Amino acid sequence: MIIFKYAEQLARYIQQQKTAGKQIGFVPTMGALHNGHIALINQSKQTTAVTVCSIFVNPTQFNNPTDYQLYPNTIERDIMKLEAAGCDALFLPSIAEMYPRGTTGLEHYDLGYLETLLEGKFRPGHFQGVCQVMFRLLNMVQPHQLFMGQKDYQQCMVVSRLLTLMKSGIQLVTCPTLREPDGLAMSSRNMRLSLHDRQLATTIYQCLVFIKQQLNQGVSWPVIKEQAEKMLTDVGFRIDYVELADAKTLEPVTVTIQSYPGARVALIAAFLHDVRLIDNMLM
Structure with a gap:
């Protein structure tokens, strides 16, 4: 597995793969990987030739600063899990790489009523942050297929809306929630x-x-x-x-x-x- 920290290096790699006629699958994550994430990697590997995973804890989607600070960081273990799963490339950007002009005054996306109910109601600004980071990641990775988990049901709908706003041909593949033996959704x-x-x-x-x-x-x-x-x-x-x-x-x-x-x-x-x-x- 190749690890990229800079979008420019990643773009060259992606272009090489596409020139060779290979389909690119993408699994965006915030790390602290579990078997649910690995199931997304496996799904990507079954349907695309090259699987790219990203790990980036996005500050703009946390409306609670404490939640952001306490988000688990298990990067070494995550890398081992991705290698074992056969992931082809890992994008591991810094905040400065993702937001070179900082995280204030960012663009706003028209998500309609989706950001007024459920998660949108209780986490104001959350889905704007999701779109801000996903817009950047999707432009950097340029995948053919994007794999996300059904556990984040509303987020999948928001990302689908974002793809429409982007006029993108990327296919969103929503995969079933993976659960522990006692039913708890993996998270x-x-x-x-x-x-x-x-x-x-x-x-x-x-x-x-x-x-x-x-x-x-x-x-x-x-x-x-x-x-x-x-x-x-x-x-x-x-x-x-x-x-x-x-x-x-x-x-x-x-x-x-x-x-x-x-x-x-x-x-x-x-x-x-x-x-x-x-x-x-x-x-």
Whole structure:
């Protein structure tokens, strides 16, 4: 695996691969890699000839400075995992490389209602930061396919919107959420959980399963929502949201499953002490 710290060097490498007729797959990450990330690498390797991964903890998408400072850094272990997975290239830029003019006064993207609800509502400015870094990464890597995980459901929709705004031909491939044996969605933030909190964290997955079961039985959403929220607060979660939305638009949906024609997704975001966890499940 070749490690690049500068976009100019990476661009030369990418151009060489494209000249040779090779398809480029790209997996953007913020490091602290787990098997969910490696599954994205594997998916890229199955469908493209060259897989590029990036590790960059983007400061502009953290609306909580403490969260940014506490984000796990396991770079040596990450490099070993990527090498073992057969990743071809790793882009490891500095903040100065990504934002040579600094991180203030950056461009603004028209994301419409997507940044007014759910994650957008509770993390103002977050998705602008996501777009700012993804715009730069996508222009630097110039991949044919972009691989992201379904756990960040709304983020995938935002990136899809960004690709439309860019008039880009890059194909976004959304891969299923990988879970631990007890159902907990794999996440870099899990590293920050104490052993006790790690056990409690599975309540989010249990809530999603409960929601799906209750919807299938025709129970009304307000009743389900109240019960699901109680499941979380009873074990110490502080809830940002427990919502049911249209799977394609993320607009809120409250009717019973029998009377709603489209697919829906249940989404949860909640804090366990100072660690914020998110998860979702298609209904």
